[in-house]
Amino acid sequence: MYAIVWLFPILFMIHDFEEIIFISAWREKYKHYIDTCMMKKVPFADFKSTASFSIGVEIIFLIISFSALFSIIFNNYYIWYGLFFATIAHFILAHFILTLKFKHYVPGIITAILFLPLSIYILYTATLIIGFSLTEILLSFVAGSLIVFAIYVFLHSVEKNFDNQLHKFSNK
Secondary structure, three states, X not given: OHHHHHHHHHHHXXXXXXXXXXXXHHHHXXXXXXXXXXXXXXXXXXXXXXXXXXXXXXXXXXXXXXXXHHXXXXXXXXXXXXXXXXXXXHHHHHHHHHHHHHOOOOOOHHHHHHHHHHHHHHHHHHHHHHOOOHHHHHHHHHHHHHHHHHHHHHHHHHHHHHHHHHHHHHOO
């Protein structure tokens, strides 16, 4: 399980590197389409800057890494499993569906496509090794999804503050 657990932060960062690298150029390329798009949720509509987005990614990476470390130290995989499960749901809900609705490339879709089969296999293998029951899988998924939702709500609420702090730093 040790190697499997550490695959999660690695896959997360590779996926988020795609987003970090392409978001600004993507927004510039599709600016007109984004501005006229009639989608209820436009991809990265709340994006402020690459720097503030990167701070959010760093915070999530630390949370995922600490959950991996906690899992290994205490031989307790509920939180790790739930967070990983929620990440797979994120690949499907956020990236696949938004890309289909947007009808153009959306940053993160390439790694979501590449990592979805691998992530499902990792989760399947972990399930066999850990021996979770269906109830434990569902509870872990619900807990992980609630944690991820709370993290994203928090990060979106403070993202503007990240930009303000970076701006203050650059002016001093």
